[in-house]
Amino acid sequence: MANQKLLLIDGNSVAFRAFYALYRQLENFRNPEGLHTNAIYTFKNMLDVVLNNVQPDHVLVAFDAGKTTFRNKMYADYKGGRQKTPGELSEQLPYVQELLHDLGISTYELENYEADDIIGTFAKIGEKNGFDVTVVTGDKDLTQLASEHTTVMVTKSGVMNLESYTPEHMKEVNGVTPTEFIDMKALMGDNSDNYPGVTKVGPKKASQLIQEYGSVENLYDHIDDMKASKLKENLLNDKDKALLGKKLATINCDTPVTIGIDDIKRRPVDYQKLRRFYEKMNFRKFLSELTPDGDSSKNETSQDSHVKMEYTELTKNNLAKITVNEGDEVIFYLGMLGPNYHLAEFVGFAFKISKQIFLSRDVTLLQDAKLKQILENKKISKDVFDLKRTTVGLNRLGIHAHGIEYDMLLASYLINNENNSDDMAEVCRMYGNDTVRSDLDVYGKGKSEKIPTDDDVLYNHLATKVEAIETLKETLLAKLKEHEQDDLFASIEIPVARVLAIMEINGIKVQADTLTELQDEFAVELKKMEKQIYDEAGEEFNINSPKQLGHILFEKMGLKPIKKTKTGYSTSVDVLNQLKDENPIIGQILSYRQIAKIQSTYVNGLLDVIQKDGRVHTRYLQTLTATGRLSSVDPNLQNIPTRTEEGKQIRKAFVPSEPDGYIFSCDYSQIELRVLAQVSGDEQMQEAFRTGYDIHAHTAMKIFHLKSTDDVTPLMRRRAKAVNFGIVYGISDYGLSKNLNISRKQAKEFIDNYFEQYPQIREYMDKAVKFAREKGYAETIMHRRRYLPDIHAKNYNVRSFAERTAINSPIQGSAADIIKIAMINMQKKLNDLHLKTKMVVQVHDELIFDVPKDEIETIKKIVPEVMQSAVTLDIPLVADSGYGHNWFDAK
Structure with a gap:
């Protein structure tokens, strides 16, 4: 009978790897509440691969309990050189654990010990109980656990490319056994864990010494036999460091864990909780994989x-x-x-x-x-x-x-x-x-x-x-009534639901001919790009096949692979972006994919959903986000591309009902920053809005300590814009550094300068958190509440996300309230004036109208007026408008 299988996962290190595997796409991975989800998403993908390959009977994911362990008592600077964990990662860790629990997988952490020690302890427990043990980690320190019955799988890059360490492989790679690897680490030190080792002894020399002497202790027992040399001198001078390093590097396999092997038996998946979790995280891919036969639902x-x-x-x-x-x-x-x-x-x-x-x-x-x-x-x-x-x-x-x-x-x-x-x-x-x-x-x-x-x-x-x-x-x-939300319900949500129903029924006309023309244009462009790629590759292949593309890039052309998946080399956008300076073919493939996506998602996608009346009728999700913002689906009209020229062309297909009519667009200018100026009462920012300054140039002038906005360069303005909008979303120095491709230190200086110049914004943030702690919720200017049960959580990461939410929810939520009020007032105005103009689309801060030719002058006047008067603030609301014979021209 085959042995039972035990899977042990180093939660912190794998989550860390998962985060950085998709960190370039950080802003694309947020749920509707603003929680970053890239680490959770990638962790789940990795977990699926490992569970499928290992098929374990028992599973435990171990996490670090805190920053200090027994090793810090031995060496105060242990891990002292590490940068602070990005808040964007820390906030995800509790949700990784929630995901694991929903999947029937146990998690464990132990005060004063690292996840490594918990894994080491359970690896030995598993071996004693006859289990075949698999350890998954991003940290090679755990390879010391490799044995006849324990395989240690280490992520080489990303999280999908795993290298399996057995005693034989350890000997092949490092020249030492798993146990001797501890001694090797003691001599060479560890920059990551911040202990020094012996001066001028690197991995190669450390391996040679341990192969010769077997252990640090035996090396020093025979050091007098060594010939005089600089190496011998360094070994003698740093003896205490080497002996300490061995203690620090040795995993404690006898920790006082309070659970046993039976407690980590794999449990059935709680599909009901898992479904809710995927919905909360907006993981549509994982949701689509939950079939009626595969979950707890009964059909x-x-x-x-x-x-x-x-x-x-x-x-x-x-x-x-x-x-x-x-x-x-x-x-x-x-x-x-x-x-x-x-x-x-x-x-x-x-x-x-x-x-x-x-x-x-x-x-x-x-x-x-x-x-x-x-x-x-x-x-x-x-x-x-x-x-x-x-x-x-x-x-x-x-x-x-x-x-x-x-x-x-x-x-x-x-x-x-x-x-x-x-x-x-x-x-x-x-x-x-x-x-x-x-x-x-x-x-x-x-x-x-x-x-x-x-x-x-x-x-x-x-x-x-x-x-x-x-x-x-x-x-x-x-x-x-108890929550003082009865007026919000009756005066905003119910009326706006009626307005949205009208908008959905109206729909917006889409010219299939325009999309078909774009379809043909893009097809020609894609063919041309295919030829360029084939010429660069030296052969024809299926560009859309990751397997074939991986073969061309990493085997035939010799580019260095960054990570692997269970089916081969990864050719994700993140990977290709990291390689785009290595070969011209990478840029060509990225451009090809971009146009192919526009073709399939928007051109073909819209052609598929044009109904018999020649219109598309989206659905607005009114109850999806915690901030009150609306979302659009089937199709998502809020996501029509605007950043690329090819993407913008899609808007040409959206036209008025009447041949000589117009599409009219009106959107709020920097509404979230205006709300921030309002709720914070910051005099500097309010003055900038009252006098009509370019707010991003004004911010740049402040944080770069310039005398005039005339001295602001385009780069300064771009960076100030990132800071302005980043502050709204509670951005960290890490997040800003990635957005601007600058160091964390420089990003921190930008944020510090920002708060120095806008001190009342910092005061607002402190007050918002205090309010949430006292009341248990955050509140918009229209008294929309967002309850924050985690604001008093003992877990620092959970509490920190709740605090960040307390800061940005009043801003995002108030902006959502304002556009809803504007929509209600606008529909009433159209009805009162008996106009044929129809409100047809809402894109967050923008309203789109289908306007007959003879009503355009009236609409040009009343729409901005209605939007700008939706609420009365201490600073003016500004709405910019435009119109044309299609949505593209209206912008």
Whole structure:
């Protein structure tokens, strides 16, 4: 019988490697709350590879418990030379542990010891219990654990390229055994751990000495036999350092751990928690890999333990049973399969009126005059789960919903915006109601999604939903009132949901012909680029195949590989960016990929989603982000490229409804910095905005100690801009150094100078953190709250992220509130003036309008006025506008 397998992972070192594997893409890896996620994402990829290869029965990921260990008592400067861990990495470590727990993997840390010592201890425990042990680390120190039953896998570059160390491989690579490697380290020292070793003794000489003498102690026992030399002199002078180095380098394999081998047995994955984790991190790739068969969801449509509901099935013959008077309250639910309610198949509907539930599969019944009148009557108040989804769905049936005053999903979102699930079952469970089954349980997901054929199953599901909307309404409204969010709910979120529904229904016209022309142009350009790449490579190959590209670059052309994946050489954007100065082919491949992505994602992607009316109808996610910002999906119109010339061309396809009409664009100028000036009350920054200074040039003048903005160079302005926006997001010296390609020391000087020139911003930050500690939440100028349960966390990294969130949430959230107010006021203005102009797209701080030719002069005047007067601040809001016969020209 084969031995059981134990996998031990050095959590800190692997997370460190994971972070730097994608550090160049740091700003692209944030979740909707602003948490950096590059280390978490890469750690998960590495973990999948290792788990698949090792197939362990027991797994433990060890972490360092703190900065000081027993080694610091031996040598005060142990690890003293290391730079402070970037905050962008520190904030991710608690979430790496959360991910591991959801995956059924144990983690452990031990005060006064390093992760290495925990791993060493469990490696020996595993060996004694007959396990085959695999250690995964980014630190070669752990190779001393290699033995007949323990293999140590060390990341060579990135985290995917692992080199396996066995005693035989240790001898081949270092010339010494795993145990002798400790002595070798003692002589050569360790720059990373900051202990010196013997002067002028490097790896080669240290290996030779240990091969000859076997150990440090034996070397010194026979040192008198050595001929006089500078080496002997250095060995004698540094004897204490060598002996200390051995103690520091030796992993303690007998630590006082409080768990045993049985405690780290691999547990089943908690798919429900894992799904929520992936959603929170915005890991769509990992979410897509969770199939109904592979998670804890049950797709069978049989009844379970949930309560059996009483209801009346509606038909054309019994609609008279429903009676509603003006002033009555109606609970309504419209069921649709899948998230995209613009196209989703209808499931059925349910009403609850005067304690009776009426429902049907046949949604065409809603078009009957009796039911349609109920839904369209403004004086009959309706409660729903999701106002926007319901309004758009009814519009597809020719019903123009009015009178929806309560939205359960929006209420729940405002109360706790950290949990942004749109599954009613999960929302209900948050408030102690478990009567509603998850849609995933009842309908399934993806290709397996279907409406139950059993009427009892479907009708019970619909009935529990309308019942829950009514049952929990009082609880949710009371919570909103308690949190002083009832006005935010009624005056901003509900009205803006109505506006968004109108915008989604309107859609924006997209010319397929323009996209087809771009498709042809890009195809020609890609062919031309392919030829250039082939000429440079000396042969034709599949550029889109990482395996073939890796062969060309790293085997045929001899470029040095930076990291490997489980299938071969990595040819990721990050890797290619590091190699682009090595050979012209790298730049050509990067350009090729960029245009290919624009072609597939935006040109082909948009062609696929143009609907029969010649428009695309995006969905705005109102309950996704904790800051209140809106997101756009199916398609994502907020992500149309603007940085490259090829990307900008996509906007030419977005056109007005009428041939001679216009696309009008208006966006806030530097709204987040204006909000920062407002909430901080910083006089210097406010004065800059009042006098109309270029704020980035003004900041550059301040932090570079110049006399005038005339002395500011373009480079200075660019750096000041990075500081300005970085401060909003709580950037660290590490993050700024990477953004500007400067040293951390220089980045720290920039940040220090910034706070010296804008002292009230620093005061604001301190006050924001203090407020959050006292109240438990951060608050926007419109009283939108973001609760911060981790603001008092004992874990420094968790607490630090909460503090950073306390600082930037009022800024980002207030900017989101302002644009929402502007949208509400703008739609009202269009209605009041009976204009045909339609608001069609929102891109964070920008609003896009479809304007008939004869209304353009009116729109040019009223849109900036409405946007600039959305709220009254101590400094002016500025909105810049433009228009043209397509979106490209409007900018």
